[in-house]
Structure formats: structure tokens, C-alpha cells
Amino acid sequence: MKFTLKTATSHFFLTRFSLLRTPTVTTIPLPLLNYPLPTRTTTTTISTPSFPIYCACAPMSIATQHILQVRDKIELSDIERRIFDRLLATLRHFNLQTQLRVAGGWVRDKLLGKDCYDIDIALDNMMGTEFVDKVREYLLSIGEDAQGVCVIESNPDQSKHLETARMNLFDMWIDFVNLRSEEYTENSRIPSKQSFGTPEEDAYRRDLTINSLFYNINTGSVEDFTKRGISDLKSGRIVTPLPPKATFLDDPLRVLRAIRFGARFEFTLDEDLKVAAACGDVKDALAAKISRERIGTEVDLMISGNQPVKAMTYICDLTLFWTVFNLPPEFEPTISDGCERLCIAYLDTAWNLVHLLKESTFTDEERRLSLFAALFLPLKNTTYQVKKAKVVPVVNYIIRDSLKRKSKDAEMVLDLHRASQKFLSLIPCLASNEGLQSDDIDWMRRLINDVSAASRVRVLTGFLLRELKDLWRVALLISILLHPIDINNIEDESLQLHKRRDMFNTVESAIIKLGLNKVWEVKPLISGKDVMNVLQLKGGGPLVKEWLEKSMAWQLANPSGTSEECIDWLREANSKRVKLE
Structure with a gap:
């Protein structure tokens, strides 16, 4: 879905995210009108090429600034x-x-x-x-x-x-x-x-x-x-030993290494280095001479490092974003001008939210996946066509082809994007006991028709967590980024961030209170063989799978239920189905 920003909020967005030229109308995919956006600081014009100098992470820096002391000897x-x-x-x-x-x-x-x-x-x-x-x-x-x-x-x-x-x-x-x-x-x-x-x-x-x-x-x-x-x-300066353009043309990977070390040590990139890194010749050389595996390794090190937002902001400021995160030749819908800034905004909020939450909330690998998922969140509805007319999100292409990361990484990020939409429909119920909105639960409607209204949230949440397993907190984090925050001053980024932190903690506590923290480890009360016996079937198939899922829904709705009670329920439910048919 796309819409054109025409409100006062759009002016706020364009002020912070427009590049050096300001378009008259900007369309942004998947934005939130009250999403906390990074502040734009001083814009510096540099002769050919030109780009703005600002850092998305500056206004919301949660991590402590490090002052590096250089020793006189080793x-x-x-x-x-x-x-x-x-x-x-x-x-x-x-x-x-x-x-x-x-x-x-x-x-x-x-x-x-x-x-x-x-x-x-x-x-x-x-x-x-x-x-x-x-x-x-x-x-x-x-x-x-x-x-x-x-x-x-x-x-x-x-x-x-x-x-x-x-x-x-x-x-x-x-x-x-x-x-x-x-x-x-x-x-x-x-x-x-x-x-x-x-x-x-x-x-x-x-x-x-x-x-x-x-x-x-x-x-x-x-x-x-x-x-x-x-x-x-x-x-604290990042400088090349020889003239930067010649250095980068000899080995364009040095551009990404300069960015990585600049972000890691919070050093300043040399002005001549920035001009060289952003010039067309170097960008072309980076795309032509460097393997995608090497580019992906550098990006992975940045995302896993201590300053991922600063690193991605450098990539964006130096107009390297779409060179690094290369897109397939054809995709739809069209990606809006300034989308890369929105990617960094989501990354910025995810990074700061991770630091606000308890240190033990995420493992290093979960943090890494959450940051990749947040970075590509504005692209989650953009797709491209592969063989046999199959339509796939471009995020899959970026991770597997542009960065040459593991297929599992792409699958997990796509799973997190899909799961975040499901979590969105559950957040109001888990956070404030609001009733389920029927329009938001098409993804599991067939399994909760026979479940009491009081148990539906537990059933839906249980199925979602059984799908995500240990990654459920990561999916919750991504959904919190998408969830609208109700505050009067949309420019108060710190307040928005703390409200998102509070919402995450509230939903997490509700899930734990429902006894669902390790629900994926719960074994089904009945087996496919039990279903076949009750339904008098000679073989398995879609019908057995459907009744196993319904049986798990009953089990989630009745956490103290026994195998015998579940089988009794199955007989009764099947009897009703036969009569209706």
C-alpha cells in the first residue's frame, strides 16, 4: 500500500528525510504518521557529487559515546x-x-x-x-x-x-x-x-x-x-593513505571498510573521502569489481557491530544504498524517493528499542535478525516475479542475491515480516484486553470458530508463537515498530520510544501470563492416528491435518485438558460436522 503524505506530519517527514533536492510530492510506502524520525542536522554541499551530511541516530542515541584513548606504546x-x-x-x-x-x-x-x-x-x-x-x-x-x-x-x-x-x-x-x-x-x-x-x-x-x-x-x-x-x-579521522578516489578504484571494497571502521570507532570520515566514495566511478566499480559475498560480509559486520545505524546512515548519505542493497531489474510497486531514509528510520528505532529493553531480551543472532528485518521493513510489500510466475518479496532478493547471505537469513526475515502483521492484530488484545477485531484475524479464522471468545486470544497467540518459536520476541519488536503510538507531540522521539518500550514489555508480560512462553514445546494431546480412528479414515491427508490443527486450537483453549477430553471433543465436533453435511 502507498499513500501520499500531505499533512503537517508530511512536512515534518520531508524536512528530515528529503535529499538535497526537495520533491514537490513524495510517496512513502508503509509509513506511520507518528513514526519517530531521525533528525536532520546540518546539510553540507560538496562539489560534484553533493550529498547531505547528517546522522539518523543522532537525536535518539541510547548507547554511551566512547572517548578513545590512544596509548603511546603497545x-x-x-x-x-x-x-x-x-x-x-x-x-x-x-x-x-x-x-x-x-x-x-x-x-x-x-x-x-x-x-x-x-x-x-x-x-x-x-x-x-x-x-x-x-x-x-x-x-x-x-x-x-x-x-x-x-x-x-x-x-x-x-x-x-x-x-x-x-x-x-x-x-x-x-x-x-x-x-x-x-x-x-x-x-x-x-x-x-x-x-x-x-x-x-x-x-x-x-x-x-x-x-x-x-x-x-x-x-x-x-x-x-x-x-x-x-x-x-x-x-578520530578516517583517511586513506593515498588519494581516496584512486584508492577506492583500485579496491572499491575499501569504501565499505572505511564506513565500517568510521562507524565502529565513531570516527569522522574525511571530506575528500566522502566525495570520492559518492562519485559515480567508484559506485560503478563497487558494483562491477566486488563480489556480492564480500559486500554482504561487510554489511553483516556493520549490522552486527556497535554502531549499525551510523554505518547504514553513512551508506545512505554517500548515495550507496541502492548500490549495496541492489534490487532486481523489475519489481512493483515503484519504490518511492526517500525510501532508504525510512529504512534507516526503522533501523534507528529498532536499535534504540533493543538498548532500552533488558539486555537478556535478545541473543546476538536475534538482535542481528531484528535489525535486518527493521532495515527492510519499508520494502516488505514490494515484490518481484521469479520463474513460473511466482511472486516473491524483494527483501528475499536483497538478502540472497545482493548480499549473498544464507537462505535461512532471508527466510527468517520474511517470516518476521509476515508474523509482525499477525502480531499487530493481537497487540490491542494483549496490551489492553480489547476485543479481537474480526477483520484482522483472517489468517486463523477457520481455527477459532469453535473456540470461546474468552480463549481466542490465547489460541491465536499460541499458534503464532508455535510458528515463530524462539524468534517471537523479535517478531513482537518488529510489530511494535509498526504499531501506531498515541501521543500529542509526534516530534517527541524519546517519548515515542519509551512508549514503544512499555508496549513491548506489556505484551511480553501478557504472553508469559497466558503461559505461552515455550508453547512450541507443548506436545499435541492427540496424534494423526487418533484422528483417523475417530473419523474412521483409512489414510492421512488434508482432512487429518485440518483436524489436528483444530485439536491444537482446543488444546490451547483448554490448557488443563487431557487426551481423553480432547478425543471426546473431537468425536462431538465431527458428529456435528457430519450432521451439517
């Missing part, structure tokens, strides 16, 4: 010190002149005082496999075992361009590669030429200055060959 853990001691002993044992440098994220995180268990070591004059063989030989000479030694072959299709040697030391996996210099072809992120490089060349080929730092194991010092990695880390 403090090694006991295990890290033991690992590095073994590596240095290997150099001495074989009289090697190799410089060992830990590269990238480990150095960044250690300077920020964070634990990191991803140690990548770059070698200046030998291949990783050659050095690992030396380490293994040395360990055996001192009576220690070298565990888990393996070689990961280069695989350009999976963005693994260098052979990597890996070994396990003191229960930590260590990767060894050589320093390199790379050149790229125009239409691929696979390097056309690789060679041993200097530390400076290797640093400049990295995606960001904050990821270009080295820790020299030989000297015990941090090396900043770009001359700005530490200063950018201290000032």
Missing part, C-alpha cells in the same frame, strides 16, 4: 610476549636478517587499549611458508610441538590474493605473509602485479591510515610510514 600480553619471543629466537637460531612486523588491525586495537586475537605478521625478505617452516624446525629443536601449521593458497575469487602461512602458537592463530607492492587492472580488484615491497609501500597500499601501522617485533616499536596513522587515530 603493551603486550603474556601470551603475545611468548609468541614474539619464539619468533625472535627463530631468527637468532638460523641467523636470519628478517624484520618481523605485525600489521594492521592488531596494532590499531592495541594502541586503543583493546584486546585483539588476529595477529598478521608481514615479512620483508621471505615468503610466509618459508618462515613458518623455520619456526616449526626451531620449535622441534627445543622440544616444543608446532601445531596447526597450514598454508592458505591464494584465491582471488575470495579476495585472497597472497598465499598465507598459518600456525598455532600458544593457542593463538598467527598468519604470515610477505610485504608487498600491488598494481590493479581497471575492472578487477585482483592485483595484476605483485612483488616484494618495502614497509612504506605496504603501508600506502592499505585501506586506511589507521590500519597502516606496523609493530616491529625486532625493535619493539610502532612504525608509522604514512606519517599520519597515529595522528589520525588520535584525532
Whole structure:
């Protein structure tokens, strides 16, 4: 369903969500007139291309802002010190002149005082496999075992361009590669030429200055060959070592990595970086050169990270939304201008609502699914046609084809969207004991005709929870996003958010009070064989399935009922059916 916003609320919506150009009429699918929308802050015009700079999460930030302290030197853990001691002993044992440098994220995180268990070591004059063989030989000479030694072959299709040697030391996996210099072809992120490089060349080929730092194991010092990695880390800036457009065209995946790290650390994206990221050439290169699996992995890391709203807002502000969340060639109805802003608005409210609720309400995986479901909520009624004229929601295409996530992810998000509509019809009854509206329960009407009015809410809720199982709280969260909130000031976002939190808690408590929390674990009182005996049927079929569902409806309406009572009810109900026929 679509409608055109023409009220005062529409002006409020357009003020916050219009892009740099303001359309005279905007149609938005699935909006709520009183939905809490993110505040638009300062709009900055940038020469070709231009885009607004604002963050959807700014007005409703629930999570605590983190102030990052950068240390002057790296403090090694006991295990890290033991690992590095073994590596240095290997150099001495074989009289090697190799410089060992830990590269990238480990150095960044250690300077920020964070634990990191991803140690990548770059070698200046030998291949990783050659050095690992030396380490293994040395360990055996001192009576220690070298565990888990393996070689990961280069695989350009999976963005693994260098052979990597890996070994396990003191229960930590260590990767060894050589320093390199790379050149790229125009239409691929696979390097056309690789060679041993200097530390400076290797640093400049990295995606960001904050990821270009080295820790020299030989000297015990941090090396900043770009001359700005530490200063950018201290000032909280996301900058590329080389000019950003050239950096992104060499490897367009770096755009998404810049966004992810900017959101994760709440750093500021460099202005030149934003211009380059939003330009047409880089967007085309991102679509053409990067596999959808790699794009999906980056998006998954953003959604699962500590600042998903900020990350998605960056994607939107840089006009990358539909490049990342690519749509099928044909779909209907037409997606309205500004729909991506509404996607982020739903994500923003879901994220803040998750933080307002008890920490134990959702597992990490449930939180991840809830955020994907919220992000794509405005697209839930948009469909495309697949083979044999089957019509499927475009959300399925985005998750399975654009992001190459698991089929199960797509199925769960679609199930959450469908279930949220069912929950919507039950929320008034569960939250305030209102009567069921007959127009809203077509999805289960056939099963409650013989159920007393007082038991219908329990029956319908029970069936819905048996369908959703442990995901029922996630579906409730999504339905709460869709449910209208009755307050006088629609611009009071904090009040709206707290009212949604209160509604979630009220409905959750009502469901638990009805004894339905683990209702999917309740075994049916009667079996298909029982139904066949009562109905005097020789085989199963749709009729048996129908009566099993009706029997479960009776069981939900009579939680203290026994198998014998259920069979008696089945006989009586079947007798009435036979007489009517």
C-alpha cells in the first residue's frame, strides 16, 4: 500500500528525510504518521557529487559515546610476549636478517587499549611458508610441538590474493605473509602485479591510515610510514593513505571498510573521502569489481557491530544504498524517493528499542535478525516475479542475491515480516484486553470458530508463537515498530520510544501470563492416528491435518485438558460436522 503524505506530519517527514533536492510530492510506502524520525542536522554541499551530511541516530542515541584513548606504546600480553619471543629466537637460531612486523588491525586495537586475537605478521625478505617452516624446525629443536601449521593458497575469487602461512602458537592463530607492492587492472580488484615491497609501500597500499601501522617485533616499536596513522587515530579521522578516489578504484571494497571502521570507532570520515566514495566511478566499480559475498560480509559486520545505524546512515548519505542493497531489474510497486531514509528510520528505532529493553531480551543472532528485518521493513510489500510466475518479496532478493547471505537469513526475515502483521492484530488484545477485531484475524479464522471468545486470544497467540518459536520476541519488536503510538507531540522521539518500550514489555508480560512462553514445546494431546480412528479414515491427508490443527486450537483453549477430553471433543465436533453435511 502507498499513500501520499500531505499533512503537517508530511512536512515534518520531508524536512528530515528529503535529499538535497526537495520533491514537490513524495510517496512513502508503509509509513506511520507518528513514526519517530531521525533528525536532520546540518546539510553540507560538496562539489560534484553533493550529498547531505547528517546522522539518523543522532537525536535518539541510547548507547554511551566512547572517548578513545590512544596509548603511546603497545603493551603486550603474556601470551603475545611468548609468541614474539619464539619468533625472535627463530631468527637468532638460523641467523636470519628478517624484520618481523605485525600489521594492521592488531596494532590499531592495541594502541586503543583493546584486546585483539588476529595477529598478521608481514615479512620483508621471505615468503610466509618459508618462515613458518623455520619456526616449526626451531620449535622441534627445543622440544616444543608446532601445531596447526597450514598454508592458505591464494584465491582471488575470495579476495585472497597472497598465499598465507598459518600456525598455532600458544593457542593463538598467527598468519604470515610477505610485504608487498600491488598494481590493479581497471575492472578487477585482483592485483595484476605483485612483488616484494618495502614497509612504506605496504603501508600506502592499505585501506586506511589507521590500519597502516606496523609493530616491529625486532625493535619493539610502532612504525608509522604514512606519517599520519597515529595522528589520525588520535584525532578520530578516517583517511586513506593515498588519494581516496584512486584508492577506492583500485579496491572499491575499501569504501565499505572505511564506513565500517568510521562507524565502529565513531570516527569522522574525511571530506575528500566522502566525495570520492559518492562519485559515480567508484559506485560503478563497487558494483562491477566486488563480489556480492564480500559486500554482504561487510554489511553483516556493520549490522552486527556497535554502531549499525551510523554505518547504514553513512551508506545512505554517500548515495550507496541502492548500490549495496541492489534490487532486481523489475519489481512493483515503484519504490518511492526517500525510501532508504525510512529504512534507516526503522533501523534507528529498532536499535534504540533493543538498548532500552533488558539486555537478556535478545541473543546476538536475534538482535542481528531484528535489525535486518527493521532495515527492510519499508520494502516488505514490494515484490518481484521469479520463474513460473511466482511472486516473491524483494527483501528475499536483497538478502540472497545482493548480499549473498544464507537462505535461512532471508527466510527468517520474511517470516518476521509476515508474523509482525499477525502480531499487530493481537497487540490491542494483549496490551489492553480489547476485543479481537474480526477483520484482522483472517489468517486463523477457520481455527477459532469453535473456540470461546474468552480463549481466542490465547489460541491465536499460541499458534503464532508455535510458528515463530524462539524468534517471537523479535517478531513482537518488529510489530511494535509498526504499531501506531498515541501521543500529542509526534516530534517527541524519546517519548515515542519509551512508549514503544512499555508496549513491548506489556505484551511480553501478557504472553508469559497466558503461559505461552515455550508453547512450541507443548506436545499435541492427540496424534494423526487418533484422528483417523475417530473419523474412521483409512489414510492421512488434508482432512487429518485440518483436524489436528483444530485439536491444537482446543488444546490451547483448554490448557488443563487431557487426551481423553480432547478425543471426546473431537468425536462431538465431527458428529456435528457430519450432521451439517
